[in-house]
Amino acid sequence: GIQVEQSPPDLILQEGANSTLRCNFSDSVNNLQWFHQNPWGQLINLFYIPSGTKQNGRLSATTVATERYSLLYISSSQTTDSGVYFCAVESSTTGSGYSTLTFGKGTMLLVSP
Amino acid sequence: KAGVTQTPRYLIKTRGQQVTLSCSPISGHRSVSWYQQTPGQGLQFLFEYFSETQRNKGNFPGRFSGRQFSNSRSEMNVSTLELGDSALYLCASSSGWGARETQYFGPGTRLLVL
Numbered sequence: 001g002i003q004v005e006q007s008p009p010d011l012i013l014q015e016g017a018n019s020t021l022r023c024n025f026s027d028s029v030n031n032l033q034w035f036h037q038n039p040w041g042q043l044i045n046l047f048y049i050p051s052g053t054k055q056n057g058r059l060s061a062t063t064v065a066t067e068r069y070s071l072l073y074i075s076s077s078q079t080t081d082s083g084v085y086f087c088a089v090e091s092s093t094t095g096s097g098y099s100t101l102t103f104g105k106g107t108m109l110l111v112s113p
Numbered sequence: 114k115a116g117v118t119q120t121p122r123y124l125i126k127t128r129g130q131q132v133t134l135s136c137s138p139i140s141g142h143r144s145v146s147w148y149q150q151t152p153g154q155g156l157q158f159l160f161e162y163f164s165e166t167q168r169n170k171g172n173f174p175g176r177f178s179g180r181q182f183s184n185s186r187s188e189m190n191v192s193t194l195e196l197g198d199s200a201l202y203l204c205a206s207s208s209g210w211g212a213r214e215t216q217y218f219g220p221g222t223r224l225l226v227l
Contacts, residue, residue, distance in 0.1 A: 031213060041150075041201050043218035086156065090212045098169040101146075101212045103156040 002027045002091040006104035013077050013111050021072040021107045023087035030090045032063050032070050037084040077111045084108050117206050117219035125225045131192040134222045138185050138206030145187040150201040161211050162187050199226045
């Protein structure tokens with residue numbers, strides 16, 4: 001099946017710093033989604049971004065589908081940005097005709113005041 | 114619009130018991146997917162339901178089952194619980210095309226098997 005690798009696995013930042021998280025995938029995909037999981041376990045969808053660039057406030061994401069990677073940019077980080085960031089790609093399930101989301105292992109971000 | 118809700122939020126069970134978890138999708142959403150999250154395996158797809166039919170299934174043993182009702186609410190059941198079933202169980206809803214659309218997740222149910 002498709003492999004999804006995220007880097008770095010852990011990241012510690014001071015409040016106000018910028019960061020870039022990377023997601024590499026092993027095969028072509030129809031779509032890619034970025035999620036933030038807060039310390040209580042809630043997964044929040046940040047971006048649905050099969051290709052191109054999107055921005056939402058201090059967050060932006062870029063997917064280069066032809067080169068099989070996506071980047072998530074966090075600018076002027078805040079303590080509330082702490083948590084785990086996951087990318088997930090849509091991959092086909094053999095035989096079913098439908099697809100599933102395959103998640104990477106995530107990047108754990110800690111933003112200190 | 115209310116978000117995805119899951120009940121209960123926390124559960125403690127013993128080995129050999131069975132458990133049923135519930136998920137209510139966002140109003141109007143017809144696809145419900147279930148995921149298991151553990152520290153070792155990460156987030157893994159369990160199954161997806163659409164219009165009361167299981168449309169897709171991940172690589173989990175038959176002890177894991179689910180169903181969907183006519184109002185799109187979904188339940189998953191785990192029989193003969195094992196210690197390794199301790200996990201955060203998340204459900205996600207979308208309007209109809211499952212993984213092809215933006216997925217909205219519930220807060221999860223934390224299951225501890227003793």
